Amino acid sequence: MNGKRQKLDDLFIETIEQNKTAMFRLAYSIVLNREDAEDVVSESILKAYRHLSELKNSRKMKAWLFQIIANESKTCLRKRKRVELTEDFSAFPTEEYVPESSFDLLEFVYHLNDGFKEVILLYYFESFRVKEIAQILAVSEGTVKSRLSRARQELKKALEDAQ
Amino acid sequence: MNHFDKKIRQMAKNTPCPTSKEYDEKFNHTLEKIKKQSLSASSRKTSSFSFPKAGIAACGVAAFVLIALPVSAKISDYVKERMEQMSDEEQAQYTAANDTSNMTKEHDTEALQYSRDLTDDENSRYFALRDKYWNEGLFPEGELTLTDRLEADAAITAPVYETYNREIYLPDRTLTDEELLQMIDFSEKSAYAVSQTAEAQEIIQAQQEFNRNPYPDESDLSEDEAISRSITYFREMYGVDCSEMEVLCEYWLGFGFGGYGDYQITFKEDDAHSYCVNINSATGILSNLFIVKDGIDYSNPPSVPGKPDEAFLRSNYENAKKLMTSAFNSDVTITKAACSYVANENGETETGCVYYFIGLSNNAMYGIQYHIDSDYFGYIYQLSDQGWQQDGTPVPGWQMLELEP
Numbered sequence: 001m002n003g004k005r006q007k008l009d010d011l012f013i014e015t016i017e018q019n020k021t022a023m024f025r026l027a028y029s030i031v032l033n034r035e036d037a038e039d040v041v042s043e044s045i046l047k048a049y050r051h052l053s054e055l056k057n058s059r060k061m062k063a064w065l066f067q068i069i070a071n072e073s074k075t076c077l078r079k080r081k082r083v084e085l086t087e088d089f090s091a092f093p094t095e096e097y098v099p100e101s102s103f104d105l106l107e108f109v110y111h112l113n114d115g116f117k118e119v120i121l122l123y124y125f126e127s128f129r130v131k132e133i134a135q136i137l138a139v140s141e142g143t144v145k146s147r148l149s150r151a152r153q154e155l156k157k158a159l160e161d162a163q
Numbered sequence: 164m165n166h167f168d169k170k171i172r173q174m175a176k177n178t179p180c181p182t183s184k185e186y187d188e189k190f191n192h193t194l195e196k197i198k199k200q201s202l203s204a205s206s207r208k209t210s211s212f213s214f215p216k217a218g219i220a221a222c223g224v225a226a227f228v229l230i231a232l233p234v235s236a237k238i239s240d241y242v243k244e245r246m247e248q249m250s251d252e253e254q255a256q257y258t259a260a261n262d263t264s265n266m267t268k269e270h271d272t273e274a275l276q277y278s279r280d281l282t283d284d285e286n287s288r289y290f291a292l293r294d295k296y297w298n299e300g301l302f303p304e305g306e307l308t309l310t311d312r313l314e315a316d317a318a319i320t321a322p323v324y325e326t327y328n329r330e331i332y333l334p335d336r337t338l339t340d341e342e343l344l345q346m347i348d349f350s351e352k353s354a355y356a357v358s359q360t361a362e363a364q365e366i367i368q369a370q371q372e373f374n375r376n377p378y379p380d381e382s383d384l385s386e387d388e389a390i391s392r393s394i395t396y397f398r399e400m401y402g403v404d405c406s407e408m409e410v411l412c413e414y415w416l417g418f419g420f421g422g423y424g425d426y427q428i429t430f431k432e433d434d435a436h437s438y439c440v441n442i443n444s445a446t447g448i449l450s451n452l453f454i455v456k457d458g459i460d461y462s463n464p465p466s467v468p469g470k471p472d473e474a475f476l477r478s479n480y481e482n483a484k485k486l487m488t489s490a491f492n493s494d495v496t497i498t499k500a501a502c503s504y505v506a507n508e509n510g511e512t513e514t515g516c517v518y519y520f521i522g523l524s525n526n527a528m529y530g531i532q533y534h535i536d537s538d539y540f541g542y543i544y545q546l547s548d549q550g551w552q553q554d555g556t557p558v559p560g561w562q563m564l565e566l567e568p
Binding site for chain 1: 167168171172174175178180182183185186189190192193194196197198200201451462463464466514530532542544
């Protein structure tokens with residue numbers, strides 16, 4: 001192994017250690033099953049490591065890793081056939097979100113419909129930009145913007161209701 | 164970013180996401196597996212240090228930047244201080260030992276090699292000690308022995324570095340922690356010393372410049388060709404002559420399996436009219452196209468509810484088809500097509516647009532956004548498999564009109 005690859009490995013390990021929780025959060029938001037999300041993260045890490053030499057831009061390692069997690073999560077869904085892939089459903093929650101005594105942002109996000117959850121998580125929790133989110137989720141920037149806009153309205157409403 | 168977004172980001176930062184014990188165990192198990200694989204590979208050629216290939220090729224210079232700026236988060240003040248304490252003579256010794264002159268020649272070599280594989284126990288101690296070296300300032304008491312050339316029958320009783328072959332000869336017995344630390348120290352000092360040379364600095368600067376202004380590979384589509392193709396796209400697809408317009412060509416590095424970069428070419432007619440296209444530099448494939456017309460950015464949905472009419476959408480497909488066929492001439496044929504949108508109870512689409520999904524015989528698939536209100540196709544983007552499910556049936560919740568390819 002040469003020095004370049006060794007450093008890449010070190011950076012990879014550092015990235016997954018730093019994003020342990022965030023990776024689970026993204027996988028869980030898509031598969032909505034704790035055990036499956038755990039498996040998706042493990043599989044994604046191993047898959048990413050196998051393909052590490054194909055990553056051209058190491059500065060984008062986190063986005064690349066999240067792209068793999070999003071893809072693996074969707075594959076997991078397809079295998080389970082419990083939930084279907086959607087492109088642009090309504091942003092309204094799958095089950096109505098009922099705020100508890102204090103507003104739980106993560107719970108609110110998990111109640112959003114497929115497609116919207118990932119966008120909100122990546123935008124607000126991971127601070128990715130619209131262009132990056134579009135690449136991670138393999139959708140257009142327009143789709144990301146529209147989902148953000150509609151989910152933002154829902155979020156405003158939920159926050160007002162919680163107050 | 165507006166005030167609301169800032170507030171939500173702050174809220175997100177403060178939102179806990181506890182993970183289960185099972186997840187922690189699985190995660191740690193996976194991490195250990197990766198570390199072991201990484202270590203096992205590194206033990207064969209153990210340094211974090213290598214000579215890049217000649218020239219200023221992007222892939223070659225990266226190695227040196229990583230040497231000079233090695234995972235900066237991990238370089239503690241301890242290590243920094245230790246490196247900076249090296250005298251000029253000491254630096255010169257490490258540089259010479261590592262044959263710096265080869266770094267700008269055609270010389271694809273690994274800097275350090277071991278005479279035998281490290282055992283599992285040595286591997287795991289090496290890794291743990293390296294962490295302590297970096298993060299706790301745990302350094303060896305002595306230094307690795309260096310020699311120009313070992314005698315053929317020399318007895319190896321302790322690790323020794325031979326400059327001639329750039330190889331560390333190891334004794335058959337188990338290495339002690341002190342010896343492993345000496346090897347780590349040698350590797351780090353070598354990397355630092357070489358990174359301080361004028362040649363390395365030059366390469367680092369070239370890499371930094373590349374990061375600021377990335378450029379495509381030599382075998383990729385040239386900028387002139389990309390601009391020429393863009394002019395053709397807008398002429399053939401929209402009947403717009405961009406050849407005399409102000410043009411801005413940027414290059415963006417992408418990511419993903421295989422990696423790629425896009426030329427983003429923007430032709431500006433005036434403040435309210437511009438034409439932008441992204442072309443993959445490696446494949447030459449159109450990846451994105453949008454238009455700003457009369458001040459409207461057509462890459463965004465208009466958010467003015469519109470009521471699509473099925474008969475009209477079917478007839479309008481001819482226009483979508485014409486766009487794609489004029490983009491690709493006769494190089495490809497359309498293999499599948501559909502028009503899709505999400506409608507509310509009144510039959511209106513709230514985003515004010517519908518999408519034509521067109522699959523081509525070269526396996527590329529495109530979405531074409533149609534603004535109902537403006538009667539305009541101003542945004543085309545390459546996509547993976549949206550629009551259809553794996554089995555080819557429409558996505559639930561969508562109005563999906565299958566169209567004749």
